[in-house]
Amino acid sequence: MAEKTVAFEIKRQANPDSPAVWESFEIPWRPGMNVISAMMEIAANPVTADGHDTTPITYDSNCLEEICGSCAMRINGKARMACSALVDNLEKPIKLEPLSKFPLVRDLQVDRSVLFANLSAVKAWVPIDGTYDLGSGPRVFPQQQEASYPLSNCISCCCCMEVCPQFNDDTGFVGAATIAQVKLFNDHPTGKVFKEERLRALAGDGGIQECGFAQNCVEVCPKGIPLTNAISDVSRDVLIQKAKDFLRG
Amino acid sequence: MAAPRIIVIGGGLAGLAAVIKIAEAGGTVDLFSIVPVKRSHSVCAQGGINAAKNLKGEGDTTDKHFDDTIYGGDFLANQTPVKAMCEAAPGIIDLLDRMGVPFNRTPEGLLDFRRFGGTLYNRTAFAGATTGQQLLYALDEQVRRHESECKVRKFEGWEFLSAVIDSKGVARGITALDLRTMELRSFQADAIILATGGNGAIFGKSTNSVVCTGSADSAIFQQGAYYANGEFIQVHPTCIPGEDKLRLMSESARGEGGRVWVPRNKGEKRPIKQIPAADRWYFLEEWYPKYGNLVPRDVATRAIHKVVYEHGLGIDGQPMVYLDLTHIDRATLNRKLEGILEIYEKFVGDDPRDVPMKIFPGMHYTMGGLWVDFNQMTNIPGIFAAGECEYQYHGANRLGANSLLSCIFGGFITGPNALKYAKDLPAAEGDGGHGAEIARQAEINAKLLKNEGTENPFKLWRELGNTMTEHATVIRYNKGLKQADEKIVELLERYKKVNLSDRSQWANTSFAFARQLKNMLELSRCIAQGALLRDESRGAHYKPDFPDRNDERFLKTTKASFTGAVEGPKFEYEEVDTQFIKPRPRRYDATK
Numbered sequence: 050m051a052e053k054t055v056a057f058e059i060k061r062q063a064n065p066d067s068p069a070v071w072e073s074f075e076i077p078w079r080p081g082m083n084v085i086s087a088m089m090e091i092a093a094n095p096v097t098a099d100g101h102d103t104t105p106i107t108y109d110s111n112c113l114e115e116i117c118g119s120c121a122m123r124i125n126g127k128a129r130m131a132c133s134a135l136v137d138n139l140e141k142p143i144k145l146e147p148l149s150k151f152p153l154v155r156d157l158q159v160d161r162s163v164l165f166a167n168l169s170a171v172k173a174w175v176p177i178d179g180t181y182d183l184g185s186g187p188r189v190f191p192q193q194q195e196a197s198y199p200l201s202n203c204i205s206c207c208c209c210m211e212v213c214p215q216f217n218d219d220t221g222f223v224g225a226a227t228i229a230q231v232k233l234f235n236d237h238p239t240g241k242v243f244k245e246e247r248l249r250a251l252a253g254d255g256g257i258q259e260c261g262f263a264q265n266c267v268e269v270c271p272k273g274i275p276l277t278n279a280i281s282d283v284s285r286d287v288l289i290q291k292a293k294d295f296l297r298g
Numbered sequence: 299m300a301a302p303r304i305i306v307i308g309g310g311l312a313g314l315a316a317v318i319k320i321a322e323a324g325g326t327v328d329l330f331s332i333v334p335v336k337r338s339h340s341v342c343a344q345g346g347i348n349a350a351k352n353l354k355g356e357g358d359t360t361d362k363h364f365d366d367t368i369y370g371g372d373f374l375a376n377q378t379p380v381k382a383m384c385e386a387a388p389g390i391i392d393l394l395d396r397m398g399v400p401f402n403r404t405p406e407g408l409l410d411f412r413r414f415g416g417t418l419y420n421r422t423a424f425a426g427a428t429t430g431q432q433l434l435y436a437l438d439e440q441v442r443r444h445e446s447e448c449k450v451r452k453f454e455g456w457e458f459l460s461a462v463i464d465s466k467g468v469a470r471g472i473t474a475l476d477l478r479t480m481e482l483r484s485f486q487a488d489a490i491i492l493a494t495g496g497n498g499a500i501f502g503k504s505t506n507s508v509v510c511t512g513s514a515d516s517a518i519f520q521q522g523a524y525y526a527n528g529e530f531i532q533v534h535p536t537c538i539p540g541e542d543k544l545r546l547m548s549e550s551a552r553g554e555g556g557r558v559w560v561p562r563n564k565g566e567k568r569p570i571k572q573i574p575a576a577d578r579w580y581f582l583e584e585w586y587p588k589y590g591n592l593v594p595r596d597v598a599t600r601a602i603h604k605v606v607y608e609h610g611l612g613i614d615g616q617p618m619v620y621l622d623l624t625h626i627d628r629a630t631l632n633r634k635l636e637g638i639l640e641i642y643e644k645f646v647g648d649d650p651r652d653v654p655m656k657i658f659p660g661m662h663y664t665m666g667g668l669w670v671d672f673n674q675m676t677n678i679p680g681i682f683a684a685g686e687c688e689y690q691y692h693g694a695n696r697l698g699a700n701s702l703l704s705c706i707f708g709g710f711i712t713g714p715n716a717l718k719y720a721k722d723l724p725a726a727e728g729d730g731g732h733g734a735e736i737a738r739q740a741e742i743n744a745k746l747l748k749n750e751g752t753e754n755p756f757k758l759w760r761e762l763g764n765t766m767t768e769h770a771t772v773i774r775y776n777k778g779l780k781q782a783d784e785k786i787v788e789l790l791e792r793y794k795k796v797n798l799s800d801r802s803q804w805a806n807t808s809f810a811f812a813r814q815l816k817n818m819l820e821l822s823r824c825i826a827q828g829a830l831l832r833d834e835s836r837g838a839h840y841k842p843d844f845p846d847r848n849d850e851r852f853l854k855t856t857k858a859s860f861t862g863a864v865e866g867p868k869f870e871y872e873e874v875d876t877q878f879i880k881p882r883p884r885r886y887d888a889t890k
Contacts, residue, residue: 064804064805079541083540083541085542086540103799105756111509112337112507113545114342114545114641114645115644116641117507118337133645154478156805169445173442174398174440174442175397176443177393177396179322180319182389183396185392185395186396188406188408189403194400195633198400205336
């Protein structure tokens, strides 16, 4: 009996300036295998389904436990993490493409540094005085911790930005992930010292008013972060801040 | 004189901790990382971080934490730095709390603590079951703040290749490879800090992330640094076996009451829920009544091995045992363990709140690492090391939830030490060795790129992983260790015929991997030969032919140095600092 295999179609692009081509692969099936293990197999045997030698696939990956946020790509058209994409649950042939809204590097690898720049722009940190010993932190009740913790689980995979119709060059929209971090830090007893600055950073072009409330973000988020709730809350705070700033002249 | 320049390599907890201290002290840092630092392997740590805050009225003290750590490490760790770490731990938790880490809380709004292996106290602070992620993010955010103030420059997507060492043997910078453009460059520095993590990839599949190859450690080792206690590798008792990796199932599952068992009857056919308690063998609780399921990892791992391979009681005849949480209510599980339960659910397909998990031990942590002095400096002046890549804090076995602590503590003391060293450093003569080192690296790269041969680097790597996992993990025999070393020599020889299936000069992952592989092969000899030479059993290092600890011969740090000869590294041994706690037999089946 022939060995059971899994068919893959992978969009290849050698560099940002070269044309994209599709390559097909037949990978030996193993129980419990995920998309990453298929790409590892290609690296060890870089041959296409029709027997041509090719190169290993370039893609980002690291933890393979869906916690580092590296391996986001489009799998059968859907933005998701490759490590948690189990082959048995996917329609065949499995189609792999890079995220489409970020500058392509090579094959399935894209440049998502825009998110880190956005986090910088909204001062997504708690401004502590210093790392010397200043005693314990502010008292936080479990209810507050349970509200903050989900927001703090964001792995910066950028899936929410990929699927957002408003996230594009025309709007310059920051995207849901950054807005959720604004909520996280504005709710923190010390982090809220920058609350007004963060809200003003989201008040202009590319800010929170660009959100069209398509709700794709919350559906695609691999960590189940309540993104639309965060956007609603921050949106309200931005409006209040705008009103305050207007009245203050 | 110009402000000192420090290079930090690695953006996990240890690297970021060092960066923060340097930036805060007015220094400037260049931070190099293969991945964006927020994606570093520290995110994988799950269960928590230890500190004797004594918030549960148990009378816990930093002295008890110190004793548990030394005892858990089977007395191999130098005691002075471990004592300092345990004493600093409560302050570190406070600091992380101030940085906004969403630690779990008590109803009164104070930090909550849970129990972990190798202690009888609730000493582990935690943020759900994603504590490493939360801690890394907190430090990442502080570093981003310093970056926005131009105190830190990040070089993400760059891989460290080697240190630049001047004619006097002093480090003057590094060479690194831009993983996108494949550009090779050297960078000047007055001190460099390696914070590059463990070497799980040497074992093929492990709980480690893809970048944890030990390549940077190995590069420095081949440039003259001692590699210490390489033979001490922690195999975590509870992992989810997978095709691409072994996924960690945190010790916190047992900390929150998880129980390990197998059916007492071989070939048990009843559905799990119909197996009555009398027919379930809770072997850890039976063998270790005091610590139960929370014995240290080396002890739990050997017990599972024994049940599976000697008693033949693995589930369905497979190398697996149950880790059972189903007796705990769902709300509690979700509040304290959701992150890891989701991992199991996503990757296995069963809900561990309903069905006991099937787990097995897997390579997890590198206790050994670059030899450093108490100031965290290697024997090469100007090269420091912090975190899992150095050997200092865990002896022969690391206790759960001590790694996040040792990374942050190590980074915090390394940063200022490196800055102090750099301030006193006389200027380099000439170019400080930069030209020669760039030329050496360029030659290695050119040769690799055009090498003609038949060997695929990823296949060689699989063979390395298989042999190391077979011979150099839970149970070790000298015969097997010799075979492993011979296999490594064979792989090194075959590496000369390595053929890259990709010869392009843009984001070429095969090229970067082939360079890492050479370093993995060289470093793996420290593990195999170090284990071969240590004829005793201590902590994670277990030889059935030498079942007892032998303090007279082996209460010593192993120090390997690179020779380049086919025989492999040269080994020497150093006395261990035991000035505070006198070594005593380590037993978890009785009161310690």
